[in-house]
Amino acid sequence: MRTHIPAILLLLAIPGSLHGQTFPLSPQQEETLETTGELTIYFDGTPERILYHGPLSPLIRADLKDLSPTIGVESLFRLPMPSSLREGSDPIPELYNILHRVSTMKGIQYYSASRGRMRTMFHDAYRIASPEAREPVPDLTFSELPREPVSITIFQDDSSFGKNLYRITYRVEGSFILLSMENLDTLAYMGLIPLVSPGGLRTHLVIVPRGEELMFYGICGVRTIRFFGMEKRYASFYNRIVALKNWFQSQLPLRP
Secondary structure, three states: OOEEOOOOOOOOOOOHHHHOOOOOOOHHHHHHHOOOOOEEEEEEOOOOOOOOOOOOHHHHHHHHHHHOOOEEEEEEEEEEOOHHHHHOOOOHHHHHHHHOOHHHHOOOEEEEOOOOEEEEOEEEEEEEEEOOEEEEEOOOOOOOOOOOOEEEEEEEEEOOOEEEEEEEEEEEEOOEEEEEEEEOOOEEEOOOEEEEEEEEEEEEEEEEEEOOEEEEEEEEEEEEOOOOOHHHOHHHHHHHHHHHHHHHHHOOOOOO
């Protein structure tokens, strides 16, 4: 397993209280985080460790071990906490419902460094009742947090892999929310080259409220079909995490 920390990627400052607990960082990472805005690490194979060390991290590590990914990427972002969520007693229920608004992924963009412009990642997205019933159904909304994990099936049309079904599972433990997503269809690059078999793309997002900020952590493991070097397309999976971060941030209440 080789880990890469690209110098061109931006990194962000995290409160010191997180360093030794939820997101323990090396001195080099801490130094970089003080002056930049995003922490991103690429890896080959199953990573020996991941940035997130919270209560749901054993589940993520076990899932990656089961996947035996060819490549992967993890990114950590710090987002401002909307004042309306800071004023409430517990922001977790609202944040949990935000993550269920999968239909609002439609049209979300990310910045493509290779093209030098913004691009749309998700051309369409919506929840469906089951893989057999593909008609859109409304997003779920919860009046109180479920005690058990909740799984849904969604349709997603994205710029890299086209139209496919995914399973999303939501979990809450204390002040941590985990969204886990895996593909149910074979993913073909540009609709032509089979790249990822069902279950071969697994993405985990962790949301952690911390005072005046939100920590957004994403890790994506991919078991690719080796074909003409396509297993090295890190950018497609990094862009996916960025687009999901942009989507989540777009759904946060506006600051007054």
